[in-house]
Amino acid sequence: MNHLILAPILIPALSAVIVLLTARADLRLHRSLSLLAMLLSCSASIALAYSAFSGAPQVYAMGGWPPPHGIVFVLDRLSATMLVLLGVLGLAALLYASQGWDARGKNFHALFHFQIMGLNGAFLTGDLFNLFVCFEILLIASYGLLLHGGGQERLRAGLHYVILNLVGSAFFVIGLALVYGGSGTLNMAELARKLTVASPAEGVVLTAAGLMLLFVFSIKAAAVPLQFWLPAAYANAAAPVACLFAIMTKVGLYGILRIHGLVYGLDSPHIVRYAPFLLLVGGAVTLLVGAFGALGSRGLRELLAWLVISSVGTALLAIGLLGTEATAAALYYMVHSTLAAGAMFLLAELIREQRGSTGDLLRPGPNVTQPTLLGGLFLLGALTVAGLPPTSGFIGKAAVLASATHRPEVVATVYAVVLLGGLIGLVTLSRAGSVLFWNLGPSPDIQPRAAGVGRVLPVLLLFGLTLGMSAGGGPLLELMTGVAAQATDTSSYIDVVLRDSGGHR
């Protein structure tokens, strides 16, 4: 068996442990160690992706206990995609943080790597309770990271974030109890198998469980009306933390894809017939609410937070459309929006610093110290986020719209919603750009320092990747189609995981 599958979990855990054991050592040592670890786990993720895309899914039984009784890790194409995405994003965020942010509080690198560990675990696990545990790890690390840097606003936003997510976790546990109560197992593949043979009585409990889990994942994904935790949290987080948080909502979407797309099957009778409809409507409402909320934002980071919500809506909409093509579009869009949001949050921080006391408020203020660089990057970012060509945002949006043409009964509504959301996004970002870079007030006496290479490089890296996603859109969409096909093929998933129960005991 291939132990490499553990690398995305163990490498971050080990580096966090070493950082803690040497808690009194110099911060520079921690930085180098941390960066090295991130680089290693990112490379491991890429290696895993290579094997996942060229072969069958791999199953790893923890402790040697055979599925469905023990905990399993399952590496399929969907997991691999998310692993690579996280690796790249984490690398960029860490690079940025190492330029100074990590010194503004305690235990940054340990918390950071624990969060990476939790995220990787969530993407790899094939066991529902283990998913909960990994959610807990990533959530609690994110609380710590959110509070990093201190300050009144951050503490208040952090408090709300903690409490709302705790409520979500409580309901997750209730959902898990329902799953076990209805099926007698916590293993995803076994649950999928049970769902195909469930009796009517068991079916009620399993349906309730599925909807409860949908609720929990929607909280994580910040779908309306469960998005209240996001705007304040993202707007007040430290820049590298906000960058990493760009993938947090995608964890919720991953959960929906995995549990409802794969285990339950979105058109199965056990999840109520109106589940895809819920996703469609919920996605549409989220899209518009997010765009609308961005329009009325007073600060750049708040604006970006609302646009993140809007992008979640688009992805939900695409998932609700059903079908390999639509799911592939959703996946492409998820990857694009994560990279773009991460880059934009880092950029927003650079802009904020260079505008003196005005900060990132969207009113006339002094010119930034590096108008060409930041203005150009902002333009690129705005195009990417708004979905204008030739960026990956355009390709993602076009892919979603193209897949909607296969559902004539909803195509008009979907088009209206997506295009309207796109227009509002366009208006919002052009207003923001105009006030940040054109509508300039008097210059301050002391011009803030220009951003160094160390902090611009992560932004360039992430934007470069989105441009690569656009240029290589053809092969990438094909890859995503393969991912989508495998991610909805319930019967082969059951076969691969449960066949392995030849066991080692």
Place this chain on the structure above:
Amino acid sequence: MIPIALTIGFSAVMVSMFMALFRLIRGPRLVDRILALDTLSINAIALLMLVGIYLRSDMFFEAALLIAMLGFVGTVSLSKHAVGRSVIE
């Protein structure tokens, strides 16, 4: 013989717990409530012992041991708080 004794014992402990709970609710001061809580803990020890006899097993002995050993820590902390001091200083 034993079953009758057990029944009397259980009933007595139950009544005692209700009385402690009554005092916990009524108060009127925090000090009264703290004492009631402590009494409740002692009653719990008794209850556990009776359960052990009833089930003919020593599975729950350690639970009683823990209550006995650590139960007063809660009482002491609440008392310190009632006096107005920080619990640990």
Place this chain on the structure above:
Amino acid sequence: MTLLLVILIPLLGAMLPPLMMRWGRGASAGSAILVTLAALGAWGSMVPAALRGEGATFKLPWIPALGLNLSLTLDGLALLFSGLILGIGLLVVLYAKDYLYKSDPMGRFFAYLLLFMGAMLGVVLSANLLLTVVFWELTSITSFLLIGFWGHRADARRGARMALTITGLGGLCFLGGALLLGHLAGTFEIAELTSLRDSTLSHGWYVPALVLILLGAFTKSAQFPFQFWLPQAMAAPTPVSSYLHSATMVKAGVFLIARLHPALGGSEVWFYLVGGVGLATLLVGAFLANLAYDLKGLLAYSTVSHLGLIVALLGIGTQYAVVAAIFHILNHALFKASLFMSAGIVDHQAGTRDLRSLGGLWRLLPFTAPLALIAAAAMAGLPPLNGFLSKELFLEQTLELPFAAGPWWLVPALATLGALLSMGYAVRFGVNTFLGPQPKTFPKPPIEPPWGMRIPVALLVAGCVAIGLLPDLLGAPIVELAAAASSYLEVEGVHFALWHGFTPALLMSGIAIVGGVGLWYLQRWFVPVFDQSIPLPSGERLFRATIAGLVDLSRSAKRAFHPGKLQTAIAWMILSVVLLVGSALLVKLPRWTPSPADIDPSLLGGVALLLLAIGAALYFHRRRAVSLAILGAVGLLLSMGFVYLSAPDLALTQLSVEVSTIVLMLLALHLLPAQSVKERVGLHHLRDGVLALGAAVVVGTLTWLLLIDPPTSATSAYYLAQSKPGGGGTNVVNVILVDFRGFDTFGEVIVLGIAALGVYAMLFGMGLPTRWTRPETPDESAYPLMLGVVARVLLPLALVVGIYLFLRGHNEPGGGFVAGLVFSAAIILQYLASGIGWTQHKMNIPFHPLIALGIFVAGLTGVIAIAFGQPFLRSWFEYYHVPILGEIELASAMAFDLGVTLTVVGGLLMVLVNLSKLPRSTSVRPLTLAEEED
């Protein structure tokens, strides 16, 4: 390949001008000229083949899944447009070099301009509809940058944003329509779309797709009712207005209509929609131009009007209508670009663009004035200029319409009216500026501008004259080729002539010319009337009001729904889950009678106690310490409940956690007021009550469902069976924790550690004191002597109990977690009894390394398994016979448990000890009742 180069050269070459700025403005402009010449050269090399009808093509797959390919073609229509783009572009670059003021960043200007040029070339050369969308949006973006070039001016910013929004809206509609069209036709390649015209027209989605695509074209070309953005865009520097907003970008919409006419045209919908909008625009634009005071505004409306003319012709769609349309595209580009440049000269030299402050400039600008007047004549459609030829053709085509449009004279009459209005504003432009009396002073004394600004005008006007005099030689070939590409019918044998005899069209022209002059005389009376008393509906005002209204709506909606209160958020959450799960239960719950369950009477007493305690805790929720005491009782009763359900491990854990929880809560309560704020009873309480009730019903029903039909779990049977043989322990709960599901425990232990770290980081940010000193005069009540003595005695005993519980955990109730809690409780007791200073002096435990060590040890047991070639966390156990002691068991699970214990101790102590240091922090003080917020 050369085709691709034509687009790439300006796009990539846009980097040159900013870089060349370090060698001066001349070098920068020179590089821009060179880039344009290079692109022209590449284009020129393909012209001969294209003129023969064998235009170059290029294809590169980009995203086959979407049908988006890099397909380019140089057919007639593309040839005409690309020639215009490159030729006029070169002239504009020359003009701009002298037009831009010293303070303008020239490098950036030319960069944007070249980017636009490349994008526009992409639009016209594209042979794939989706690719056209891509370049289309790029032109919108570069236009935005160019209009907002003088970003310090509010009108420039507004104009840029408005242009972007309107054209962006159109672009999005275009995308939607293109996707629909691609889906119904099965391809995005324009050549194939043309051959599928019949099936397209009969498809149910034809009309929606057509409307969306036309919306894109109409917004881009500022057709009615979207015409209001173009005058706002006049805030751009004049070279921009001349290039984009007369010759190229606004023509993109017209180009699209022409390009798709063979694929979508010929239906009634096409005729009425395209023709109607075009005609309406012709009239509205011409009318508004007569009212304009701003030179550029007048020209902007005139552009709108002429575009309407072209669109109307394309709507008519007969062979000669298409020919006329193409011809007018060419002619209009020539004279309008030169007119804008002349207006720019006037503005640049005289300092004003307002007609009311201008006049008699022919004396002061003797070179520019005649050129401008000729161009204005072409705009008005006077012979023998090119404008006259295409206007004649237009008037002629209105007499023969393919579909019914009212009485036969209606459309021609309207067309004549349009021509009349055109004459009116053309005269207004020419006469009011250059002829007539001179005003007393000009803002700047006007003199002729540098040659760089005059030569482009001269060349363009020469073009107008040349085509007017020799249309067959100069215009016909290219027009025929382009028209053929724009029509699904055969187009050949195109001839132009100045004199066709006394045709009805000539009569109409004559009426228009005479009437126009008369109109000009009347302007001095009716223009002020419209100015002062008749407010025309202003699209621009409506637009700004809409945007501002939406922004305000968004802000007030956020204030209403996002007040930043937790109650709102949680209320929504509870509502969602109640609706979601509750509705499913309602739908799916089978109707069966519940079987009465047997209830154990002794249980009733315990349940009553529990409910009573919980109720009391709720009742006293405002008095925090009281509530905490009652919660302690609840915890105790809960442990009893665990005992009843035969779960000793859980009972042990619950009891040991109680201690730490109470201490933790009290540490926090020390800093809060004793009572929380009394709330006024309001409507939201009703809401909360209903939601709580709903949630209770839902969760209660679910629990009941679970209890009446417990699952038969193969996994639980497996665990019970394998616990001793596979796991080496008889305590199946512990074996599950450390072996079967050890990875979960590993994760949860990490969670505990992270929580401690996070708390520490947060407290550190609040300013914890680094050195701890005992207070000078220790109070007796702080460290009571009795407590100290008892604590000291209890410590070793508690440690022994902890070790005992740890060691026997695998087979009896106990385990690492409980042991860790007991250790922590014992140590906390020391802190409690003797204070932080004394205890830390006696045993200074480093918490960070302890937590790390615990996680490390737990992980190590897993990794060691890998070293033996086994999966992670695979456990091992062996029984050994030791003399005297008997049989003992060594298990790797014990090492794992050790890791758990270490982490628990480290984490718990880190939190409690640091929290207790908080009252002495530099920035924290206890809250008073008034300051407390929810």
